[in-house]
Amino acid sequence: MTEQCFYCKGNIKNDTRTHVVDLGKCVIIIRNTPCMTCEQCGESYYTDDVQKRLDEIIKSVSGLMTEIAVIEYSDNAA
Numbered sequence: 278m279t280e281q282c283f284y285c286k287g288n289i290k291n292d293t294r295t296h297v298v299d300l301g302k303c304v305i306i307i308r309n310t311p312c313m314t315c316e317q318c319g320e321s322y323y324t325d326d327v328q329k330r331l332d333e334i335i336k337s338v339s340g341l342m343t344e345i346a347v348i349e350y351s352d353n354a355a
């Protein structure tokens with residue numbers, strides 16, 4: 278499936294990136310998060326599934342009393 282960039286209509290390729298969420302009291306860093314990256318302008322997108330999974334990961338980690346959490350992206354339930 279080939280998609281086009283929302284901004285520049287460039288080609289989108291499968292990629293991974295480091296997703297960083299600043300919740301104020303803690304920062305969550307999720308490594309190797311699958312994303313779609315525009316080859317032209319470098320804009321990155323998450324699919325709905327990945328976005329949903331990120332929300333779950335963030336929810337489960339945000340309960341921890343930690344300032345910085347660095348975790349690997351995983352499809353497995355926490």
Ligand SMILES: [Zn+2]
Nearest residue numbers: 282285315318
């Ligand atoms: Zn683009």
